[in-house]
Amino acid sequence: MRLLSITIILFAGIMFAQSSVEKFTPQLNAVVSSVGGNEELLVWVFFTDKGNETQNYFLKPSTVVSEKSLKRRAKVLSQENIISENDLPVNQNYIDQIKSLGFQLKQKTKWFNGVSGWATKAELAQFANLPFVKQLDIVYRFRKDNFEEEIHNEIPEESNQNLSKPTGTNSLNYGQSLTQVNIISVPQVHDLGYTGNGITICMMDAGFDKWTTHQVFSTMNVIATWDFVNGDADVENGIDMGEGSHGTSTLSLIGGFYEGQLIGPAFGAEFILAKTENTESETPIEEDNWLAAMEWADSIGVDLTSTSLGYIDFDPPYPSYTWMDMDGNTCRITNSADYAVSLGIFVVNSAGNSGYDVHNTLGAPSDGDSVIAVGSVNSSGTRSGFSSVGPTVDGRIKPDLMAMGSNNYVACNGSNNCYSSWGSGTSWSCPMVAGAAALLLEADPSLTPMQLAALMKSTASKSTNPDNLYGWGIINTYAALQSLLTNADNTTKVPEDFYLLQNYPNPFNPSTKIRFAVPEKSNVKIYLYDILGSEISVILDEEVNPGVQEIELNGSNLTSGVYLLRMIANNYQQTIKISLLK
Structure with a gap:
């Protein structure tokens, strides 16, 4: 009987040991088998559950995410599913127990119910024996794709140099940043008053040096900052790890504003700045920092994110993702x-x-089926040779969209009025697309991510023949806005506001179409003036029913030049510039 008891105990011990070992992923096992016993590894520890006291969170969702986050989620989730267990905090008791065994905490993830941090092989074995530990894995770390910094000897394209305010058609002076916004039709959208107002954007990068002092950020509304590398709110260059010149440039591309120098698409948006990369490390991009930043931004109520993230293979013994x-x-x-x-x-x-x-050259997370992967074109609209290509392994077209990423005009951190056009990369094209998306979201905040993606793809340059070099092509922000405001699905929808769209085509000869909208029955007047403001004619003066309207202007009796159109309805006034070119 005693022998049988010993056998049962030994068998149970073997089974428990097996279950503990099985908690190690193959990737972690490969690393553990190749390092010394005292070497600390950066690992994930995932838990089985969130604990027992979770009901109160479901009764009051605003205790886990902000009201703004809940409002955004309501676009895609039913009220009963507005939060899930994924939103609940990681069980602090579980964290304390593994910390008592030597675990050094780095980041937490609510979505995946785990923590990242450092531990030795012996400590990992102890974690695996805990019943609430579900899985142990390595934290993947990437080396930064620094293409932008490696081509400083390239001569800037002449078409993007020494540009002044465009003649006649745009209300803002874009300076040398004109080419990069013009190729995606942003100035026409700015002329209609869209700037990203009311939209919250999270930028994730290696820091954002001089965001508080550079002239291009002087009007920027930054609502939150956090350094996920060093664990503080300072995302500029300081005494701790990391250098933020790259983020200075990407932030200026999406939302900078200094007339005569640089204007980004979404300069009226509010921004969240997350430092997620440590430039002092050989593997600066650590997935746990990025994931923690995304969860943080979600909880604040972010509408869209822009990440200029790339990777190449890991250093041994760390396992590597491949194409x-x-x-x-x-x-x-x-x-x-x-x-x-x-x-x-x-x-x-x-x-x-x-x-x-011959195969894809993508980097995670751009392979995601719901992620907008942005490639790069030059100022003439031709794909940049460095721009990564698809398809994904499961056959989906990538990239999704394109914008200018060669020799963009960006802010740099050499001084508070430093600018450069020497760099290139999809790091530059990504914030251009994200900024344009913010303008469209401002026009219709009810758009879901999938609806917004479909809108931008359907109005891009290769919408009818996408491929794995250009995706759906170069975005056309103005065409997307027109489609949004006047598409067939909205013909019976009453607009929320008055608006006057830019005429189309522009320049025109001899006629052009003018679209406008009224939210209520109103008397609408549209006047035509010359460039000096002298009235030429009254194009429209009548009572108009609610909805989107279109009229035609015939310029046969006019000479070539720039003219002004002004719409007046109730307390609304809007003026646009139009160009007649005979």
Whole structure:
């Protein structure tokens, strides 16, 4: 009987040991088997549950995410599913127990119910024996794709140099940034008053040096900052780890504003700045920092994110993702990006700078099926040779959209009025697309991420023949706005506001169409003036029913030149410039 008891105990011990070992992923096992016993590894510890005391969170969702986040989620989730267990805090008791065994905490993830941090092999074995530990894995770390910094000897394109205010058609002076916004039809949208107002954007980068002092950020509304590398609110260059010149440039591209120098698409938006990369490390991009930043931004109420993130292979003994893993489901950072989209966040990511190959050259998370992967074109609209290509392993077209990413005019951190056009990369094209998306969201905040993606694809340059070099092509922000405001689905929808759209075509000869909208029955007057403000004629003066309207202006009796159109209705006034070119 005693022998039988010993056998049962030994068998149970063997089974328990097996279950503990099985908690190690193959990737972590590979690393553990190749390092010394005292070497600390950066790992994930995932838990089985969130604990027992969770009901109060469901009774009051605003205790876990902000009201703004809940409002955004309501676009894609029913009220009963507005939060889930994924939103609840990680069980602090579980964290305390593994910390008591030697775990050094780095980040927490509510969405995946775990924590990242450092531990030795012996400590990992102890964690695996805990009943509430579900899985142990390595934290994937990437080396930054620094293509932008490696081409400083390239001569800037002449077409993007020495540009002054465009003649006649735009109300803002874009300076040398004109080419990069003009190629995606942003100035026409700015002329209609859209600037990204009311939209919250999270930028994730290696810091944002001089965001508080550079002239291009002087009017920027930054509502939150956090350094996920060093654990403080300072995202500029300081005494701690990391250098933020890259983020200075990407932030200026999406939302900078200094007339005569640089104007980004979404200069009227509010921004969240997350430092997620440590430039002092050989592997500065750590997936746990990015995931923690995304969860943080979600809780604040972010509408869209822009990440200029790329990767190349890891250093041994760390396992590496390859092009074969770009299937939208393998990489944890991709899964987290897709999950963010499911919560109503529009996620924009650089496609990568690895150029063309017989297989895809993408970097996670741009392989996500819900992530907008952005490639690069030059000022003439031709694909940049470095721009990464698809398809994903499961056959989906990538990249999704294109914008200018060659020799963009950006702010730099050399001084508070420093600008440059020497750099290139999909790091530059990504914030251009994200900024344009913010303008469209401002026009219709009810758009879900999938609706917004479809809108931008359907109005891009290759909408009818997408491929794995250009995706759906170069975005056309103005065409997307026109489609949004006047598409067939909205013909019976009463607009919320008055607006006057830019005429189309523009320049024109001899006629052009003018679209406008009224939210209520109103007397509408539209006047035509010359460039000096002298009235030429009254194009419209009548009572108009609610809805989107269109009239035609015939310029046969006019000479070539720039004219002004002014719409007046109730307390609304809007003036646009039009160009007649005979």
